Amino acid sequence: MIAGNTRFTAAQRLLHWSMALCIIAMFFIGVGMVSSVMPKYVPLLATHKTLGLAILALALVRLAVRARSGAPPLPADLPAPMRLAAELSHYGLYALMFALPLLGWAMLSAGAYPVVLYGGIRLPAIVPQSEVLHTLLWNAHYYLAFAFFALVLTHVAAALFHALVRRDGVFEAMAPIGSRIGAAPGTDSDAGHAATRKA
Amino acid sequence: MPQPASRPRSTLASLALIGAVCVAATGALAYTAGWLSPDRLTPTKLVDALAPPTGPVRGHRRNHAKGICFTGEFQSNGAGAAISRAQAFEAGQHPVLGRFNLGTPEPLVADASVRVRGMGLEIATQRGAVWRAALINAPVFPVSTPEAFYALLQTSASKEPNAMAGFAAAHPEIATFGAWAKSPDWTASYAEEPYNSLNAFLFVDGAGTEHAARWSLRPEAPPERITPEELGRRGDDVLEREITQRVAAAPARWTLVLTLADPGDQTADPSRAWPEGRRSIEAGTLLVQRIEAEADGPCRAINFDPTILPDGIRVSDDPFPAARSAAYAKSYDLRTAESADYPHHPKAAP
Ligand code: HEM
Ligand code: HEM
Ligand code: HEM
Numbered sequence: 214m215i216a217g218n219t220r221f222t223a224a225q226r227l228l229h230w231s232m233a234l235c236i237i238a239m240f241f242i243g244v245g246m247v248s249s250v251m252p253k254y255v256p257l258l259a260t261h262k263t264l265g266l267a268i269l270a271l272a273l274v275r276l277a278v279r280a281r282s283g284a285p286p287l288p289a290d291l292p293a294p295m296r297l298a299a300e301l302s303h304y305g306l307y308a309l310m311f312a313l314p315l316l317g318w319a320m321l322s323a324g325a326y327p328v329v330l331y332g333g334i335r336l337p338a339i340v341p342q343s344e345v346l347h348t349l350l351w352n353a354h355y356y357l358a359f360a361f362f363a364l365v366l367t368h369v370a371a372a373l374f375h376a377l378v379r380r381d382g383v384f385e386a387m388a389p390i391g392s393r394i395g396a397a398p399g400t401d402s403d404a405g406h407a408a409t410r411k412a
Numbered sequence: 413m414p415q416p417a418s419r420p421r422s423t424l425a426s427l428a429l430i431g432a433v434c435v436a437a438t439g440a441l442a443y444t445a446g447w448l449s450p451d452r453l454t455p456t457k458l459v460d461a462l463a464p465p466t467g468p469v470r471g472h473r474r475n476h477a478k479g480i481c482f483t484g485e486f487q488s489n490g491a492g493a494a495i496s497r498a499q500a501f502e503a504g505q506h507p508v509l510g511r512f513n514l515g516t517p518e519p520l521v522a523d524a525s526v527r528v529r530g531m532g533l534e535i536a537t538q539r540g541a542v543w544r545a546a547l548i549n550a551p552v553f554p555v556s557t558p559e560a561f562y563a564l565l566q567t568s569a570s571k572e573p574n575a576m577a578g579f580a581a582a583h584p585e586i587a588t589f590g591a592w593a594k595s596p597d598w599t600a601s602y603a604e605e606p607y608n609s610l611n612a613f614l615f616v617d618g619a620g621t622e623h624a625a626r627w628s629l630r631p632e633a634p635p636e637r638i639t640p641e642e643l644g645r646r647g648d649d650v651l652e653r654e655i656t657q658r659v660a661a662a663p664a665r666w667t668l669v670l671t672l673a674d675p676g677d678q679t680a681d682p683s684r685a686w687p688e689g690r691r692s693i694e695a696g697t698l699l700v701q702r703i704e705a706e707a708d709g710p711c712r713a714i715n716f717d718p719t720i721l722p723d724g725i726r727v728s729d730d731p732f733p734a735a736r737s738a739a740y741a742k743s744y745d746l747r748t749a750e751s752a753d754y755p756h757h758p759k760a761a762p
Pocket of ligand 1: 316355359
């Protein structure tokens with residue numbers, strides 16, 4: 214990461230927001246499909262699997278980008294507990310965006326279901342067929358999906374808290390387009406508008 | 413984020429806004445999940461409605477609970493490739509896994525008490541395309557829609573004396589199935605039954621053209637017509653015993669017949685057969701070569717979900733496969749979670 218940068222890179226922001234849309238869609242597709250017996254059940258399930266595994270692939274890219282570009286520092290005046298909560302919740306979000314797709318894939322493998330995505334892409338089984346394993350993975354996918362939703366809500370609440378209450382530049386660091394303080398889109402990778410972040 | 417001149421929005425208003433966002437998101441999820449719509453027909457409701465009066469039999473399929481596994485092969489003659497590019501229709505032999513079963517939620521009932529016999533089937537080609545299906549011997553399904561099937565299950569469970577008559581009046585299509593079910597013309601073997609997809613699927617050929625078709629497995633074994641009373645005298649598990657002995661002596665065979673819709677034929681209602689004389693294609697022969705008890709056989713932990721289709725076959729506007737897929741997954745989730753209640757050791761020779 215470029216020293217003194219106050220924002221995530223454009224690639225990071227693009228990944229953050231496109232994945233946020235996909236993941237939020239996945240919660241709704243997930244609970245919608247399992248409560249439906251309508252014809253849409255079939256395309257919803259296919260979308261759930263395809264989008265879910267796209268999220269897994271994007272998460273890999275995102276982690277690599279994060280390792281290379283790092284993250285802007287949190288504001289110096291952020292109280293320690295909030296700082297800790299921010300860091301832990303980010304670890305949690307990263308962990309879950311890997312765990313959920315892997316659990317879904319593994320659950321279907323344990324149930325001897327073929328894993329076929331849109332476009333006829335066939336994936337191999339990643340665990341052996343097993344009833345006990347299927348149940349275990351089903352429960353993990355189910356409970357962690359709701360835990361993930363709760364964590365995303367908390368994360369959104371915190372982001373809005375930074376944006377509306379603390380106004381400390383944390384939101385602007387991830388804002389999809391330039392912040393209102395004159396950071397023109399596209400110029401974000403130079404350190405010239407540190408004012409967005411009261412660091 | 414300075415708005416220097418104007419007074420910044422009060423903290424309270426901001427917090428209220430944040431709270432509202434969280435409540436709205438949770439509400440939208442709850443709505444999508446159906447938690448706010450108790451009337452929505454869900455897979456859980458369908459599966460629960462199948463349960464016998466004494467409650468579901470834990471560890472077993474929630475319908476077609478009594479059954480026995482088989483393995484074999486599908487010998488494709490290549491003719492099916494005229495309407496579908498599915499690998500299963502390429503000439504050659506494709507491995508098969510399946511399950512003969514009875515249309516009952518109770519795994520221990522006498523064979524002679526169940527009219528509907530079924531077959532779960534998986535054709536998996538060497539190159540990895542998987543086609544699953546669950547077919548029954550009835551020529552039509554009792555009702556037109558999954559919603560009507562749910563109503564039928566509820567009516568059957570009802571103690572109301574005239575409930576069934578009322579249902580039949582509201583769903584006259586059930587008469588065709590009813591006439592078939594009442595006929596005393598049973599067969600003495602799983603091997604002597606035809607098995608019908610009933611649902612229409614779209615078969616997609618190499619050029620991408622879709623052909624609506626239903627399909628059946630037509631037995632090569634000549635039927636031994638028998639009344640249910642006579643079948644009952646042969647024992648509670650006669651069908652499993654018979655098919656085990658028969659297949660031990662020689663494979664049992666069926667011809668896979670694809671029946672194509674004429675332009676204008678409806679494809680959405682499995683309670684109505686198409687008129688006679690539709691074009692049909694004999695695509696090959698199913699050979700059942702080996703029988704294994706369900707308890708330690710390969711079919712027990714398989715979901716014969718009819719929407720698990722290879723490239724070259726798709727669901728049509730028939731609403732059943734989707735509803736079945738949702739319900740079978742629920743049944744599968746339940747019965748695998750109840751694995752400890754299932755008698756995994758094979759039962760004593762039938
Ligand atoms: C970010 C990724 C994912 C999220 C957030 C997610 C979320 C969910 C949710 C909320 C449900 C509904 C749970 C319920 O109410 O019963 C669900 C169900 C399901 N998910 Fe996922 N999922 C993800 C990825 C995947 C993937 C990659 C697969 C498979 C390749 C998958 C397969 C399934 C299946 C088969 C079900 C239905 C389970 C059942 O039979 O009840 N999921 N998922
Ligand atoms: C499914 C949805 C979401 C997921 C999985 C997610 C995940 C993440 C992760 C993992 C980070 C840490 C980035 C890093 O340090 O590499 C992050 C940062 C951030 N997210 Fe999200 N996010 C989601 C939705 C949202 C939404 C809807 C908002 C805004 C309302 C938001 C606002 C932010 C902000 C402002 C940051 C920067 C925090 C900082 O500077 O440390 N996120 N997000
Ligand atoms: C909405 C209508 C239907 C519902 C709710 C329903 C429900 C079920 C359920 C819950 C199972 C157990 C699945 C499992 O645990 O693996 C099952 C199995 C089966 N069903 Fe259906 N079914 C419906 C329509 C049909 C139709 C139209 C056919 C035939 C054309 C059919 C044939 C079968 C067969 C043969 C099996 C046994 C498959 C096996 O051996 O695993 N069902 N059904």
